[in-house]
Amino acid sequence: MNVLVIGYVWPEPASSAAGYRMLALLKSFRRANWQVTFASPAEMSPHRADLPALGIKETNIALNCSSFDDFLRALQPDVVMFDRFMMEEQFGWRVEKHCPNAIRLLDTEDLSCLRHARHQCSKQSGQVSLEVPETLLFSDHAKREVAAILRSDLTLMISPVEIEQLQNTFKVDTALLLDSPFMQPPVTAEARRQFPAFDQRRHFIVIGNFRHAPNWDAVLWLKQSIWPLIRARLPEAELHVYGAYPPPKATQLHNAREGFLVKGWADDASEVMRQARVNLAPLRFGAGLKGKLVDALACGTPSVTTRVGAEGMAGDAHWPQPVADTPDAFAEHALALYTQPEHWSNCARQGFELHNRRFDFERHADALIDRLQQLRLNLEAHRLTNFTGAMLRHHSMKSTQYMAQWIEAKNRPKDANA
Template sequence: MSRVLALTTDLPYFPGRNGHDHFNLRHLATHHEVGIVAPCYDWFPKPGVENLEKFLSASFLWPRPASPVTLIANEDIAGELPRFVQRLPATLRRRVLDRLVGVDGRPDDAYEKLAILANCAPQLLAALASGHWDALILVQTNIEPWLDRLPAMGGKLVYFHDVRSDYLGRAVPVAGMAPISIGQVAAIRKQEERVTQRADVVGFVSELDLQRARRMFPMDAVAGVAPIPVDTAYYHPPPPDFQRDPRPIVLFTGHLSHPPNVDAALHFLDEIWPRIRARAPDAVFQTVGMVPAKSLQDRMADTAGVELHANVPDIRPYFWNASAYVVPMRYGGGVRQKLFEAWSMRVPVVCTTMAAEGTGAVSGKHCWLEDTPEAFADRVVSVLQRSDATPLVDAAKVHVEAHNSIASAAPQFEALVQRAVAIKKQAPVKVLYDLRWMEIGKAGGIEQATYELISSIGRLDRRNEYRVYAPRSTCSEWEVPRGFNIRFAYSDMGERGAEALSAYCANQLAEGLGRRPVMTPVMTTLSKYHHLDFDLVHAVAGYIHPDLLGFPSVLTINDLQHLHYPQFFTPTELEERERLYRASANSARHIICISEYTRQDVHRQYGIPLEKMSTVWIIPSRSAWVALPERSRRDLLASLGVTGRYLLFPAHCWPHKNHAKLIEAMELIEAELPADVTLVMTGRPFPAGHPAAARIRDWKQGARRVRHLGFRSPREMQALIQGCTALVFPSLFEGYGMPVAEAIIAGRPVICSNVTSLPEIAGDAAITFDPNDAADIGRRILELVSRPDRERALTDAALRRRSRFSARRITVETLSIYQRVYNELYGD
């Protein structure tokens, strides 16, 4: 079962309008979850809307309130445009506005369609946040501007009701309606071509329309036919107790503002109806439909023997009363659904050859095809005079059941939807790394681990696509492998401000031109998601940003330290971290835990099933694998003032790193510690009130035994790790322990805490201790520095263990998770 979201500017309620879309969605809902985003105006008939919502799994209808969603773009600018801009010619301002909102070169109705989306944008955003949609259906090609505000989510199917540029190119002048220009027809043709290039699948209502489209423009999308369905159970012949109007009634139905219908009705009144009335003076011509054009109302008011019935709740009684049904159309696109309705209700049909296009109608078998006013009138009069039409209406009924009933036609629409899902499933995965939080030097080892993961993926994966959303400064020095399909989008205030300024200018121009402003923060957010262009989010910092929670995600949880040591966090930090972590863990499609300890901890603390999580270690810096020449290493250490044997502790001055307890342990073993052994620390220097700084000051030998080098370059860190006697790591809590991994890769012994993930990462390449017991820490340090055999044994163990930290192995495990989650989204 797939989740399918339909997007349309015309709500397909029934009885009412766009019945074929209604029936297609109704059938689709028997096998899939179906939602819809559309405007629902107050004047829509309540029963019709209720019929639609009965089978939908979700409806997101404007102006109903939408569930609030966190916006990714919520900057707003107030003020007015400079006066000189307001004095520019309206045509120039309109051109600039169209460019700013992305409808330049589009047909005249493109801005109107965008304005409808602006109304529905909160509902669309709520729909996207409600869960993953496997397919998005866009109804009719004039909705094409919406494609610029849709995320990569779901296979895209666009359903052509007609090939507008084809039938408008064949249009005839219609009284009371402005003719469409050659330029507009060209713009519509270009729009339809863009649709076939941007969608995954395009559907047409007939083979004829499909072939017309293929002749007019090249199509990148997969194309297919989904015939118009009608509910033949609803459109049935009159019931036995129906009291029929005894008058000879000629019927025409349709949307009576649609130019082809207006032209057909006017043509019939001018050229055909007088001929019929001359021979059948008691005949009545009934025109029934929605929103009749004024030119049609005026003409019917001046014509004898005609009746206009507008916006009726049930059209069937008019068919049951009719002696003949006429479709005198001279141009138009798509397929006339009204023909199928008449056939289903066994009403004799007289129509033009053009009106029957795409229906499979055979003249004299299913209906009568007449193309001159004289022949058309003669045929209608013949039908009114009770010529036996039983064979014809019986054959038409069989034909519509076989080709256009819901059971026969709607499965073909469903097949197009499933094809769109299948195409999306086979497409490359687009992964977004949300690194807005990453400010250089402030996030510890996560920064380096993230860079190493993305770089390693770049060396291995040439199929999928990657996006990074981060501050410009974070990405400015990244070196990505050649041929890596990666794009960067910047989250700095400058970039966000430029987006807000563009939206502000567009809205100000729109107001000055009397147009509805469309670039709301919600629309800007939709544009941002479209620009980022991702299928999956990989949140590597333990939480998913609230504005991405609704999208499929892989979450990396590094640790839940805040639950074990809440005293290390302010109340605000604690509340925010717990809220974000818990919501993210519940929302994520899959969770990567950077150690088995973390995986089990997340299971215990949050109740996340173990099968929803995988243990994937993080990738140490590639520099850890590069052995410096001995002379270079010695020179680098000398430049830092580091001589003799030393223990290395690389860590920021965060409380859980436990610096003070290590200094206490060093002080306890001062008398037994060989004179040439010192402790070297790196990372953020201690603030004045840090307990470790106080201990060093109070210890008489502190200045000689302990050195804090602050932040060092990657090359200097290489030298320090590769030259140390051992890495000492007294941390109270680690989700992984990157320095431990880097020391093991360098073949150096490790002395570390026996808690959380550290024993798992260090394995047999470490001596462990109780990090809360200074005496135990001291004993383990002495065990190593006083016994060369112990140091050699740990060095050998480290060299055996280093392959466990292979970047390739870890990268392949991560890529397999991306693919597994993507396959699960699209039905594996």
């Protein structure tokens, strides 16, 4: 099959979990020997993945421009994947118009309306926010996101908790959703034997793209409330803070005397994770699955996180590592992991087992390809069961189309002889 992926940004697997998740999806398509083109209206980043090396074509596209229509008619994709609902809003009507028989696939990365609602709750309370009132959840953001899900033939959801939220709260049919978590190769027994042991590791680590609001909030919470409690009990301890795109307000938190060391970009995130003894992920809000925790599992680095961080990570099973929602409890768990070799080893072992069971690349890649192939064979019947989606495409996509055409006409250079 011929796949077009419309990216919100160019995938940066070294910068964010969203980047390496996108790369895994692209590799899934290529593994099936499908043709893949990645297109984005975003500026090409120097940190982007080398897609041509994977046999993936790259192209820039423009917003609100009919040049995309010409590109689409020439490419004639069988599958069009939208990277987050904003891309479906921008380009979905054009895909339906020019490639009506193409499968419209949406990848949400996380249920962003849930993340935004939890952010509002956390701002108000200063605490970990898992449950949110419907008055906050039923936002304009949610209406846009859920509408894009309903307009699509299939939506990839990274967390089973968010599938339940869509089913129970927003009444989305399960036929429109696929559980598609992070996909990584298993950690072999031989690789595990090569990893540093407890007494070879030093320091605490926190890692995450600074442009992602939950990560920046986590660093602030550590600095202000959690790290002083740990440092008081372990005066020589160091916290190494890594993350892509650190702003000046982050680098200004660096304080060697307090052992709070803002390192910024990591050349090799897996390597710095393997050298650390304990990973800290004090997330007060967020959604989806947490790439930093998946990475820690694969590196044999036990983590302490909150209920928000642990949510959905183990699927239907129990998250096997410490969870705490208050600074005092969080610090106690961090200290126990850092100072108790047997406790640390048990958490590391259970982490490897969870990683290999839950995030196996081949299993989830095969499930994705199988689902798309089934859709291809039964697309007309599948769409007939989704009247709400058809209704939304008829009404809301027309307004998007007319707005885009108005913007294009407005931006068109005026005839100098007129």
